[in-house]
Amino acid sequence: MNDITFELNHEQVTITADPSLRLLDVLRDRLHLTGAKEGCGEGECGACSVLINDQLANSCLVPLANVHKQRVTTIEGIATTKEGKLLQQAYSKEGAVQCGICTPGMMMASYALLKKHPHPTREQIQIGLSGNLCRCTGYNMIFRAIERAAKEGEGTW
Amino acid sequence: MVKHIIPNSLKEALDYMDGHYTTIVAGGTDLMVQRRNWAELPPTFTSDPVYVFHLSELNYVNEDDKNVYIGAVTPMSVLLDHPATPQLLKDAIAIIAAPGLRNMATIAGNIGNASPAGDSLPILYALDALVRIQSKSQNSLLPIAQVIQGPRKTILDNNELITEIVIPKDPFTFQMFRKVGGRKADAISKVSFTGSVRIEGKHVTDLRIAFGAVAPTVVRVRDIEMEYEGKTVKQLQQQVKSLQEAYATYIRPIDDQRSNKEYRMNVAMNLLEQFISSLKEE
Amino acid sequence: MNDISRSIPKLDSVPKAFGNERYVNDIRYENALYAKTLRSPHAKARILRRRYPELPAGYHIIDHTHVPGENVVNIIADDQPVFAADRVTYYQEPILLVIGPDKRVVLKLMKDIHIEYDIEVPQFEWTDSVVHYHFTKGNLAKVKEQADKVIRREYHSGYQEQLYIEPQGMIGYHDGKQVILEGSLQCPYYVKNALIRTLNCADDYVRVRQATVGGAFGGKEEFPSLIACQLAVAIEVIRKPIRLIYEREEDVESTTKRHPSHITMTAYVKDNEILGIQSEVGLDGGANIGLSGVVLSRALIATTGVYTIDHLDVTGDVYRTNTVPNGAFRGFGAPQMLFAVEMFMHHVAAELKVDALAFRQRYLAKQGDHTSTGGTFRDPIIMPEMLSRVLDESDYLNKRERYASPDSHRGIGMSWVLHGCGFTGSGEATHIKARVKLHKRTTDEVEILIAAVDMGQGVKTTMTKLVATILDVPMSQVIYDNPDTNFVPDSGPTVASRTMMIVGGLVARAARRLRDEWNAGEDQWIEERYVQPDYIKWDETTFHGDAYPAYSWGINIVEVEVDPATYEVTVLETWNIYDVGKAIDEQVILGQADGGQLQGLGLGYLEVMNHKQGVIQQRNVTDYIISTSVDTPPMHNYLMDNPYPLGPYGAKGAGELTLVGGAPAVALAIEQAIGKEIHEIPVTPERIMELMNDE
Structure with a gap:
């Protein structure tokens, strides 16, 4: 057991835990933030996506030790921001949400993508989401949601 | 019970590793899958995990006239965006997994895991990359091919850590990397091809070819390369069949859940041919 | 009024x-125990002896001896035990649950359980037919004699997960009165009825609530009944909250998939006309029949796809093998059959050296034609209009000509499909008997009470x-919560593209009644029950009559490049057009179009x-x-209005239609790109290599 301290959604948290625990489990089980989902447990599906120091990461592959003294943002942290709302509205308007299990992870990937490319090309969008599997939507409506969020959020990203 | 070590410096890590059984945890992208447990339980470690991903002294890309120096825990995404990263390595990284994973994965991790399908490895072989291995008392620089001994097997001793990858800046005229996976992103290689040449006038003066995922380790055969170096581009292109035959004895693919032998062999040969036929005289 | 679309x-x-929506794995009960399934390591064996470890306080092993009622999961065929008792018939078949508060201890106990098996020779060949159907239309024997040419092809398709x-x-608990389960499921009443049988209990002793479902596609049609029964038995014994959540590998290895198929089609031809067709369809049912017979029916009925052929002889078999049981998956047997028939029509045209498009147009069904089972296409068929639109949009004809040269490495393929909406045959009237309710509260809020x-x-x-539009009230005045069997009537399962057409039809009828009887401020209940239109006649034994009340139609065009x-x-682009009657929401249907096509x-x-000795080889999302x-192409989807008189606002089925044509369209495109006939899907690079190298 070690004390692991990190910034979570702009608040300092300290957890006494096995440092090898998956960040995903700590978020869901210990901190009751269930927005990140487990779809595969091996970093392929992206349903567990979070940001670590503003960079997209699969929280099912991150040992808790690796976020010690780092900054973690989850979908719950994005939800209250202007960018998060912009994205959510764009997802709604474009019909980009079906069963929704991939959506929080997809939102995180979209957020990271737009922060890096405020005016993304279709190809950049496709690559930006390539680690987030969706079995319902066929992705096209998600692409359009991101394009909409880029346009309607001009200057925000 | 294992002890978890979160060192404050490289020195602290090496000091602890000296005299303890340890497992190095970098980005975790491979290890956390291998050691995965039932959800909510910690992964299974039988020796003390030493976490090194946060060590900033191992996170850098530097260059001088001769070499590019890559710190062991530099994430692949940083390499992808860095101007000093060799283009061939960028080409490979660009289709390793997906952005989230590339933010955590490291090429030192690829080396440490020595997976036959590790996509950065053929590039490192082709570019004659050197691997710096440190322990509390030693510091050595070894060619990549010596470091990797077999699938999931390296030369590293328990007290040793990969700290840096050194890539010589050799002048190349034309390079090609091609990965064939089950889909266009987020896939594990069925086969990969790396080719790199220097052409001076009509002559091929430096020829490097590496195949990934078609044998227990990366296939790069210096003897074959030397046999064809010094030939003209035209000669090389005329002799492509014999070049293919030469490699065919080294390519020993397997049948598995992702593909089969025949396909891997066929595609490896096709890509070799494509590479050779696309060469042009200077 | 706004257009409902x-x-x-x-x-x-x-x-x-x-991320605020609660899926089953997000629901936490205090002090819940964890359950893990012990599974068979063999494809076929008798269980000789079991040695269980001594259990620490608070830990439990639950097996077949604890089942109070029948040790069978109520599906259609009674051959899936809740827990394997004296034999196992597939790799990873569930035998027992280990349950307790600490996962580490549970795992340790799993290791200490010793089961002695007498290993038997498993069956992987398709020889043990457990369902056999046969039907005819016209008189194939007679036209066989007239034929001047016989064209035969065999088609194969693999598993799809x-x-x-x-x-x-699934998670659940006992509240002192009822066993209450919450889970990721499509059919609350399938689960409830299975529980009643397994627990041998009164109807009101079990309660099933739907947790928000993170994707299903048929995979959560019958399978959840199995884990629900296991969990309910455990709760009945232990009386504590228990969680049973699968990991990905466990899910892939042990749950139902799309049936692999072998289909042989034989055309009897005279003067370049198809006189009749014989189809022989085989499906791999896996170790249990489950609902495979119904999947087979749908496949067989789709035997001529969108074409009218007067003389047919159709046989089908479900084979039992010692592999993971196969079950429901969006399309339900139709994708395999439509792949075969679409390829076959092209292959027949090629062998007759006639233009495939014109050839197929000759047989395209028209309103009033007889279906494969001698029923009638009663409603207008607007495929010609659809065809002309999508040919234009895709530039199909020019591309088809341009890509005729193999050097282009490109191809364009076009499939025509239909999908029978709702249950096959008389299932809706005889088995389901759907009921729906609307409840208007005194606040004038209206609750939709259905099991969908x-x-x-x-x-x-x-x-x-739908309800808000009919009542002309704001959406916010209408409430539709996740179904809970304590409150909603059995409106049937959420399957077979029946939800909008059948359940929505009943809901619309109830809403119209409520509108007419509306009394502000009064508590009102309206109930509607399904009544089969009397002109629909179906004979289950002879497969004769109207197999479906209505059909949705579609055309898929797919353009590819082969390296x-x-x-x-590389799938470059697709163009698709659908007749779903009337879209109740255009974007919802277009979302189905995108997603269904990508699966197709x-x-x-x-x-x-695939499996090796009964063991699924691709057990995770990596493999x-x-x-x-990056793989998804731009998709251009077009919807046509062609209202179906009995659907709400004219709506027919939509969810499955968008999947069923994808495979033949892409296979036909690849066929053109490589200049070789394709008989097997998926058309992998490995298979393309074999075809291209096979001169």
Whole structure:
């Protein structure tokens, strides 16, 4: 057991835990933030996506030790921001949400993508989401949601 | 019970590793899958995990006239965006997994895991990359091919850590990397091809070819390369069949859940041919 | 009034996007125990002896001896035990649950359980037919004699895994009066009825609640009944809250998939005319029959696809093998059959050296034609209009000509499909007998009480919109919660593209009645029951009559490029047009179109799954390949209005239609790109290599 301290959604948290625990489990089980989902447990599906120091990461592959003294943002942290709302509205308007299990992870990937490319090309969008599997939507409506969020959020990203 | 070590410096890590059984945890992208447990339980470690991903002294890309120096825990995404990263390595990284994973994965991790399908490895072989291995008392620089001994097997001793990858800046005229996976992103290689040449006038003066995922380790055969170096581009292109035959004895693919032998062999040969036929005289 | 098709934002998209929606794995009961399934390591064996370890206080092993009622999961065929008793018939078949508060201890106990098996020789060949159907139309024997040419082809398709991103899971507890289960499921009443049989209990002793479903695609049609029965037995014994959540590998290895198929089609031809067709269809049912017979029926009835052929002889078999049981998957037997028939029509045309498009147009069904089972296509068929539109949009004819040269490495393929809406045959009237209720509270809020599940297809939004539109009240005045069997009547399962057409039809009828009887401020209840239109006649034994009340229609055009060095396929673009009667929400249907097509394409060229000695080889998301965002092509989807008189606002089925044509369209495109006939899907690079190297 070690004390692991990190910034979570702009608040300092300290957890006494096995440092090898998956960040995903700590978020869901210990901190009751269930927005990140487990779809595969091996970093392929992206349903567990979070940001670590503003960079997209699969929280099912991150040992808790690796976020010690780092900054973690989850979908719950994005939800209250202007960018998060912009994205959510764009997802709604474009019909980009079906069963929704991939959506929080997809939102995180979209957020990271737009922060890096405020005016993304279709190809950049496709690559930006390539680690987030969706079995319902066929992705096209998600692409359009991101394009909409880029346009309607001009200057925000 | 294992002890978890979160060192404050490289020195602290090496000091602890000296005299303890340890497992190095970098980005975790491979290890956390291998050691995965039932959800909510910690992964299974039988020796003390030493976490090194946060060590900033191992996170850098530097260059001088001769070499590019890559710190062991530099994430692949940083390499992808860095101007000093060799283009061939960028080409490979660009289709390793997906952005989230590339933010955590490291090429030192690829080396440490020595997976036959590790996509950065053929590039490192082709570019004659050197691997710096440190322990509390030693510091050595070894060619990549010596470091990797077999699938999931390296030369590293328990007290040793990969700290840096050194890539010589050799002048190349034309390079090609091609990965064939089950889909266009987020896939594990069925086969990969790396080719790199220097052409001076009509002559091929430096020829490097590496195949990934078609044998227990990366296939790069210096003897074959030397046999064809010094030939003209035209000669090389005329002799492509014999070049293919030469490699065919080294390519020993397997049948598995992702593909089969025949396909891997066929595609490896096709890509070799494509590479050779696309060469042009200077 | 606005056109009902005009899109509105989905009601659940905000909580889903922000991660606030509760899926089964997000629901936490205090002090819940964890359950893990011990499974068979053999494909076929007798269980000789079991040695269980001594259990620490608070830990339990639950097996077949604890089942109070029948040790059978109520599906259609009674051959799936809740827990294997004296024999196992497939690798990973569940034998028992180990349950307790600490996962580490549970895992340790799993290791200490010793089961002695007498290993038997497993059956993997398709020889043990457990369901056999045969029907005819016209008189094939007679036309065989007239034929001047016989053209025969065999088609094969492999497994397809639903790969919902949320693995299977169920949690539950006992509240002193009832066993209460919450889970990721499509059919609350399938689960409830299975529980009653397994627990041998009164109807009101069990309660099933739907947790938000993270994808289903048929994979959560019958399978959840199995884990629900196991969990209910455990709760009945232990009387504590228990969680049973699958990990991905466990899910892929042990849950139902799309049936692999072998289909042989034989055309009897005279003067370049097809006189009649013989089809022989085989499906791999896996170790249990389950609902495979119904899957087979749908496949057989689709034997001539969109074409009218006067003389047919159709046989089908489900084979039992010692492999993971196969079951429901979007399309339900139709994708395999439509792949075969679409390829076959092209292959027959090629062998007759006639233009495939003109050849197929000759047989395209028209209103009033007889279906494969001698029923009638009663409603207008607008395929010619659809065809002309989509040919224009895609520039199909020019491209087809341009890509005729193999050097282009490109191809364009076009499939024509139909999908029978609702249950096959008389299932709706004889088995389901759907009931729906509307409840108007004294606040004038209206509750929709149905058992239909929103699993991403948007039914919460469309059903609410339907009622709000009819009542002419704001959407916010209409309530549609996740179904709970304590409150909703059995409106049937959420399957077979029946939800909007059948359940929505009843809901619309109830809403119209409520509108007419509306008394502000009064508590009102309206109930509607399904009544089969009397002109629909179906004979289950002879497969004769109207197999479906209505049909949806579609055309898929797919353009591909094949890399000559790596044999990889790139899907460049697709054009698709659908007649779903009337879209209750355009965007919802277009979402089905995108997603259904990507799954259909996956079945056609990408998604490889096979077993070795009964062990699934692609057991995780790394090895079972589905499309990523980079693989997905631009898709152009067009909807046509062709209202069906008995559907709400004219709506027919839509969810499955968008999948069924993907595989033949992409296979036909690849066929053109490589200049070789294709008989097997998925058309992998490995297979393309073999075809291209086979001179």
